[in-house]
Amino acid sequence: MYSLAEVARVHTGLVAADVDHLHRLVANWGLLADLSFTDLVLFAAADLAEGADARAGRRRYVVLAQVRPTTSQTMHPNDLVGQVFTGSVQPQVERCLRSGETVGPDELLAANDVRASILAIPVRREGRVIGVLTSVGLPSGGRRHGALENAYLTAFSRLARMVALGEFPFPGSEDPLKELPRVGDGVMMLDEGGRVQYCSPNGISALHRLGVVAQVEGATLARLGLDEGVVRMSMAQRRPATQELSRGNHTHVLVHAVPLLERKAVVGVLAVLRDISDVRRLDRLLVSKDTHIREIHHRVKNNLQTISSLLRIQARRVSSAEAREAIEESVRRIASIAVVHETLSREAGDDVPFTDIARPIIRMVEESLMAPERAVLFRLVGDAPTLPADVATPLALVLTELLQNTVDHAYHQSPSAEGSGESGGAAPVDSGEVIVTVTGPYDVDGAARVRVGVLDDGAGLAEGFSLDGSTGLGLSIVRTLVEHELEGTISVRGRDDGRTGTEVVVEVPLVRDHD
Numbered sequence: 238m239y240s241l242a243e244v245a246r247v248h249t250g251l252v253a254a255d256v257d258h259l260h261r262l263v264a265n266w267g268l269l270a271d272l273s274f275t276d277l278v279l280f281a282a283a284d285l286a287e288g289a290d291a292r293a294g295r296r297r298y299v300v301l302a303q304v305r306p307t308t309s310q311t312m313h314p315n316d317l318v319g320q321v322f323t324g325s326v327q328p329q330v331e332r333c334l335r336s337g338e339t340v341g342p343d344e345l346l347a348a349n350d351v352r353a354s355i356l357a358i359p360v361r362r363e364g365r366v367i368g369v370l371t372s373v374g375l376p377s378g379g380r381r382h383g384a385l386e387n388a389y390l391t392a393f394s395r396l397a398r399m400v401a402l403g404e405f406p407f408p409g410s411e412d413p414l415k416e417l418p419r420v421g422d423g424v425m426m427l428d429e430g431g432r433v434q435y436c437s438p439n440g441i442s443a444l445h446r447l448g449v450v451a452q453v454e455g456a457t458l459a460r461l462g463l464d465e466g467v468v469r470m471s472m473a474q475r476r477p478a479t480q481e482l483s484r485g486n487h488t489h490v491l492v493h494a495v496p497l498l499e500r501k502a503v504v505g506v507l508a509v510l511r512d513i514s515d516v517r518r519l520d521r522l523l524v525s526k527d528t529h530i531r532e533i534h535h536r537v538k539n540n541l542q543t544i545s546s547l548l549r550i551q552a553r554r555v556s557s558a559e560a561r562e563a564i565e566e567s568v569r570r571i572a573s574i575a576v577v578h579e580t581l582s583r584e585a586g587d588d589v590p591f592t593d594i595a596r597p598i599i600r601m602v603e604e605s606l607m608a609p610e611r612a613v614l615f616r617l618v619g620d621a622p623t624l625p626a627d628v629a630t631p632l633a634l635v636l637t638e639l640l641q642n643t644v645d646h647a648y649h650q651s652p653s654a655e656g657s658g659e660s661g662g663a664a665p666v667d668s669g670e671v672i673v674t675v676t677g678p679y680d681v682d683g684a685a686r687v688r689v690g691v692l693d694d695g696a697g698l699a700e701g702f703s704l705d706g707s708t709g710l711g712l713s714i715v716r717t718l719v720e721h722e723l724e725g726t727i728s729v730r731g732r733d734d735g736r737t738g739t740e741v742v743v744e745v746p747l748v749r750d751h752d
């Protein structure tokens with residue numbers, strides 16, 4: 238499948254601004270196909286023909302794009318984009334491009350020998366004809382049109398004239414992603430005074446849902462009790478405008494108003510209406526789902542706090558100091574997980590700013606330093622990366638352990654806890670500063686990573702310390718989390734700036750392989 242831009246580049250001499258104009262036409266032409274009940278095909282002159290066509294002075298024409306109507310059957314079941322035709326096969330296209338005038342409607346035989354009617358409309362930009370738009374549909378054959386068909390066809394011929402005069406598509410950048418209402422959703426034609434000339438049955442239904450009960454024909458939207466800002470705006474600015482009209486919390490209708498121009502003068506407005514109440518209801522559901530998720534995080538946090546309290550009560554009842562200490566450590570670890578859920582219960586998404594976790598954890602560790610003579614200062618520096626919840630939770634536990642180790646091993650122990658753990662490094666010092674550095678996210682081989690460093694100026698590691706040889710629970714929890722769960726790396730070593738102290742650096746990817 239070729240794109241319009243590709244076909245134009247390969248087969249035509251169109252300049253970028255021309256291609257831009259055609260792109261904008263194609264972005265909006267579903268409306269034209271629906272209103273005309275026809276297939277639309279966009280042609281542009283291709284490189285010169287050879288043989289008889291060349292001798293007869295006929296050119297070749299390439300199809301840049303096509304669209305089928307949603308309001309009628311298609312005359313072009315096959316894909317035409319990129320196909321090149323000679324002028325003898327597409328005489329209307331040739332005549333249209335040469336004369337710069339609309340050609341037809343002519344009768345012709347379409348695919349499967351169906352009789353069809355073709356209209357060729359010149360596409361103008363700044364006075365030049367840059368392409369031809371053909372509209373191919375069932376011949377009207379003297380059939381009597383209903384009011385809807387008549388109104389649609391009138392709107393189409395207005396818009397077709399605008400295409401030929403270079404007034405449609407509208408200049409400026411249309412957002413191609415914006416989903417505009419289609420004709421089947423409901424159509425309203427208004428005259429230059431903003432009075433409704435015609436409203437399709439689906440349009441009437443949409444108005445009923447907005448609370449309009451009066452006869453709509455002949456009335457302005459304002460007379461019908463609706464906000465007509467969108468219609469006035471499209472008239473005043475001579476370009477399309479979109480607005481949502483609502484009734485209460487439950488009915489929402491999107492109105493897209495296209496001004497109909499005739500040599501720059503507004504002669505009417507074509508409004509397409511779409512009931513988007515269901516879309517809005519789903520939006521609200523999503524918002525409330527988000528609220529539910531936050532509520533759940535809140536409850537998880539509360540439950541973790543309850544578990545901590547239960548353990549704390551139990552710790553008070555045991556007589557063994559070792560058992561008490563073990564329980565208190567568990568309390569601390571659970572509390573650091575609660576911090577993450579607390580943060581998630583406040584955030585809209587599934588991501589948490591790491592500072593929101595690091596700060597309360599630092600505060601928790603500071604509070605555990607109850608002895609006033611131990612003046613250890615904690616500092617948080619670096620970036621403030623946002624982490625996915627499944628990275629934030631293990632990292633919160635890791636940080637808790639690393640900070641607790643600085644308190645337990647780097648600085649002077651309170652007399653009761655002296656000698657606990659496997660420390661045996663230089664004499665702990667009384668006071669100092671612990672710096673927590675968070676950097677990232679930065680790129681390593683195309684994957685985003687963050688780094689968390691904990692640097693202390695305390696006693697330093699014991700002689701011959703190695704991470705592999707260490708038997709403490711804290712660092713083994715840290716290793717399991719960092720290396721297995723987070724698929725990251727960890728290093729524990731003495732400071733490299735000549736001072737005593739320890740530096741732990743953890744580096745983890747934000748997205749893991751098994752995700």
Ligand SMILES: Nc1ncnc2c1ncn2[C@@H]1O[C@H](COP(=O)(O)OP(=O)(O)OP(=O)(O)O)[C@@H](O)[C@H]1O
Pocket residue numbers: 566638642643645646647657658659660661662693695696697698699707708709710711712713739
């Ligand atoms: N910041 C630090 N300064 C000095 N020594 C440290 C530091 N961090 C860790 N260590 C050394 O590494 C050892 C292992 O630490 P780990 O956290 O695994 O166990 P622990 O702290 O002794 O016990 P637990 O964490 O289970 O209470 C410590 O006993 C200590 O000797």
Ligand SMILES: [Mg+2]
Pocket residue numbers: 638641642645709710711712
């Ligand atoms: Mg420890």
